[in-house]
Amino acid sequence: MISIKSGREIDTMARAGRIVFDTLELMRTLVRPGLSTEDLDREAEAFIRSHPGATPSFKGLYDFPKTLCTSIDEEIVHGIPSPKRVLHEGSIVSVDVGVCVDGLHADSATTIPVGRVAPDVQRLLDVTERSLYAGIAAARSGNHVGDIGNAVQRVAEGAGFGVVRELVGHGIGTRFHEEPQIPNFGVPKRGPQLKRGMTLAIEPMITIGSPATRTLTDKWTVVTQDGSLSAHFEHTVVVTEGEARILTK
Numbered sequence: 001m002i003s004i005k006s007g008r009e010i011d012t013m014a015r016a017g018r019i020v021f022d023t024l025e026l027m028r029t030l031v032r033p034g035l036s037t038e039d040l041d042r043e044a045e046a047f048i049r050s051h052p053g054a055t056p057s058f059k060g061l062y063d064f065p066k067t068l069c070t071s072i073d074e075e076i077v078h079g080i081p082s083p084k085r086v087l088h089e090g091s092i093v094s095v096d097v098g099v100c101v102d103g104l105h106a107d108s109a110t111t112i113p114v115g116r117v118a119p120d121v122q123r124l125l126d127v128t129e130r131s132l133y134a135g136i137a138a139a140r141s142g143n144h145v146g147d148i149g150n151a152v153q154r155v156a157e158g159a160g161f162g163v164v165r166e167l168v169g170h171g172i173g174t175r176f177h178e179e180p181q182i183p184n185f186g187v188p189k190r191g192p193q194l195k196r197g198m199t200l201a202i203e204p205m206i207t208i209g210s211p212a213t214r215t216l217t218d219k220w221t222v223v224t225q226d227g228s229l230s231a232h233f234e235h236t237v238v239v240t241e242g243e244a245r246i247l248t249k
């Protein structure tokens with residue numbers, strides 16, 4: 001069952017989404033060579049908790065220990081912040097964060113360049129973000145989940161990049177992960193039909209090389225098998241009759 005949110009629930013998710021957006025904006029101002037991912041996590045948690053009633057969604061979710069997922073370079077998602085992981089000039093760091101307000105969640109991610117990055121790396125970021133917006137444009141009432149994945153896939157693969165298959169977007173609301181699963185590939189008009197009031201986290205994970213993945217021995221961090229760079233952009237949106245409304249912007 002894919003839940004349909006009430007206007008009041010959507011308003012609450014938009015409040016959570018605003019904090020998510022502001023947290024990622026703060027991360028963007030902080031990211032620089034020499035900073036550790038633990039530093040980012042500490043700042044993010046303090047910022048989120050400075051809003052009355054707001055809590056980090058990830059902390060304790062499936063026993064994840066931190067507020068952020070911070071994934072550097074060939075790490076795709078679910079990197080665990082650590083004082084040992086220091087950012088270096090020319091790297092990229094994907095920052096993923098969720099916030100809960102009054103029992104409702106919002107979820108967003110962005111990949112941030114550390115200092116100056118090579119042109120092909122910047123292109124990976126640009127194409128991944130563009131693929132997210134193509135997916136969002138397809139998330140309208142009457143379309144299907146397959147339309148979203150197909151739109152993401154066309155942009156990413158059209159640019160010569162890989163689309164990660166094992167990890168997907170998701171419905172979101174009172175639970176952080178709800179139905180439906182939203183792959184970043186697919187066939188138009190296939191999968192569950194989208195209806196007004198559905199809230200979805202759309203999140204392309206795109207690689208410069210092969211999209212094949214493996215999970216590190218920390219049991220969390222997912223990396224590319226070939227060591228190629230990966231980017232991750234995500235927004236939480238609500239389906240309407242027209243353009244989806246982005247709740248994390």
Ligand code: MG
Binds near residue numbers: 107108203234
């Ligand atoms: Mg996320």
Ligand code: MG
Binds near residue numbers: 107169170201203
């Ligand atoms: Mg998500």
